[in-house]
Amino acid sequence: MYKIAVLPGDGIGPEIIPQAIKVLKAITKKYGVRFEFQEGLVGGAAIDAYGTALPEETLKLCQESQAILLGAVGGPKWDSLPPPQRPETAALLALRKGLGLYANIRPAYLFPALADSSPLKKEVVEGTDLLILRELTGGLYFGEKKRERTATGEVAWDTLIYTSEEIERILRLGFELARERRRKLTSVDKANVLITSRLWRETAEKLAQEYPDVELEHMYVDNCAMQLIRRPRQFDVLVMENTFGDILSDLASVLSGSIGMLPSASIGGKTALYEPVHGSAPDIAGQKKANPLATILSAALMLRISFKMEQAARDIENAVNRVLEQGYRTLDILSEGTTLVNTEEMGDLVRQAVEEG
Ligand SMILES: NC(=O)c1ccc[n+]([C@@H]2O[C@H](COP(=O)([O-])OP(=O)(O)OC[C@H]3O[C@@H](n4cnc5c(N)ncnc54)[C@H](O)[C@@H]3O)[C@@H](O)[C@H]2O)c1
Ligand SMILES: CC(C)[C@H](C(=O)O)[C@@H](O)C(=O)O
Ligand SMILES: [Mg+2]
Numbered sequence: 001m002y003k004i005a006v007l008p009g010d011g012i013g014p015e016i017i018p019q020a021i022k023v024l025k026a027i028t029k030k031y032g033v034r035f036e037f038q039e040g041l042v043g044g045a046a047i048d049a050y051g052t053a054l055p056e057e058t059l060k061l062c063q064e065s066q067a068i069l070l071g072a073v074g075g076p077k078w079d080s081l082p083p084p085q086r087p088e089t090a091a092l093l094a095l096r097k098g099l100g101l102y103a104n105i106r107p108a109y110l111f112p113a114l115a116d117s118s119p120l121k122k123e124v125v126e127g128t129d130l131l132i133l134r135e136l137t138g139g140l141y142f143g144e145k146k147r148e149r150t151a152t153g154e155v156a157w158d159t160l161i162y163t164s165e166e167i168e169r170i171l172r173l174g175f176e177l178a179r180e181r182r183r184k185l186t187s188v189d190k191a192n193v194l195i196t197s198r199l200w201r202e203t204a205e206k207l208a209q210e211y212p213d214v215e216l217e218h219m220y221v222d223n224c225a226m227q228l229i230r231r232p233r234q235f236d237v238l239v240m241e242n243t244f245g246d247i248l249s250d251l252a253s254v255l256s257g258s259i260g261m262l263p264s265a266s267i268g269g270k271t272a273l274y275e276p277v278h279g280s281a282p283d284i285a286g287q288k289k290a291n292p293l294a295t296i297l298s299a300a301l302m303l304r305i306s307f308k309m310e311q312a313a314r315d316i317e318n319a320v321n322r323v324l325e326q327g328y329r330t331l332d333i334l335s336e337g338t339t340l341v342n343t344e345e346m347g348d349l350v351r352q353a354v355e356e357g
Helices: 013-031 044-050 056-063 087-098 164-180 195-208 221-230 242-256 293-305 310-325 343-356
Strands: 002-009 035-039 067-072 103-109 129-135 145-149 154-158 184-189 215-220 237-240 263-267 272-276
Touching: 002 013, 002 044, 002 056, 013 035, 013 067, 013 293, 013 310, 013 343, 044 087, 056 087, 067 087, 067 293, 103 164, 103 242, 103 293, 129 164, 129 242, 164 184, 164 195, 164 237, 184 195, 184 221, 184 242, 195 215, 215 221, 221 242, 237 242, 263 293, 272 293, 293 310, 293 343, 310 343
Parallel strands: 002 035, 002 067, 067 272, 129 237, 184 215, 184 237
Antiparallel strands: 103 129, 103 263, 145 154, 263 272
16 A cells, blocks of 8 residues: 655646546556555645645655655745745745655656647657656755845845765766666756856766766757757757756647646655646636646656556556547647547546546
């Protein structure tokens, strides 16, 4: 039996999470495993109830669970709070850091049926199958930050800082992941300007000696942004600093049709966190428009990575593929000749496809 902490969070979080739970329940029946789902409050929802974005109770629940499934946190209601109290910092970044989840795996794959859903040309996005590996507990996000008055105004700074150990462990995982895929690793940096990037690049070169079977290339982050939408098929695994990974993964989501399609896994600690790459989407919250597939695919990653249930993970991915092949779409991926469904209907369709598959 596996204990799963379920943290719906804010905005569309409470709409998409139940869809993934449905699908996981179908898996329990099919494979005779048991999942114990325990819900916790996080983010703005927790601020409203307890005055803090990550209540002690929720943290304890996460620490005691084998895996965590999170919707999203944040929204306009809490945007004016001082930065350390905001849902993003006090809940999400605190969870990632506190649980030691230094590696964020964000696969961007185009389901063939969605070739017409991307605003990019079909010829460009077809065949996209890449994986962004984002360093998650260091870099610009976690260096010293401060804001102070000066004689004439104010000054503020954020610091990008990395130890060679932090760089090495994320790069090593990059090489390992590339080994399981098409054996190409693109190390993304800004070594023409940043000194942390030079340490990053040298560390990559050194590690490459241990992985002669993996092709290592270095690419500047600005060029990488351009290459990703110009010729995405050139990429297999890309590894990068925290902020670079945040930005490039949203960009890569366009290759998969929509940000509503991109799952993620954050690993490296005793437990692991699974969440869609997108946020709480306040602009569509409460309207049944949200695409739950990123969350459902995150649940598949949970089965694969945390529970070593490869076949069950594939069952979910195949079920998503079949539902898309049958022409069902949420609004964000709707194209000519396809059938519009809402969040819940999409969840039901995938659950049914898992049961029948
Ligand atoms: N992991 C997280 O919890 C997380 C991630 C990113 C942003 N956020 C927070 O979410 C809030 C909104 O941020 P944002 O608007 O910049 O980013 P967002 O990802 O929430 O939304 C960006 C755009 O994508 C659309 N979108 C996102 N997810 C979708 C889905 N599943 N289906 C269909 N459309 C979807 C939204 O409607 C919006 O137009 C902010 O408070 C931000 O800090 C949280
Ligand atoms: C909400 C925010 C703190 C978060 C990040 O920047 O890491 C989000 O954008 C993400 O990509 O998971
Ligand atoms: Mg982001």
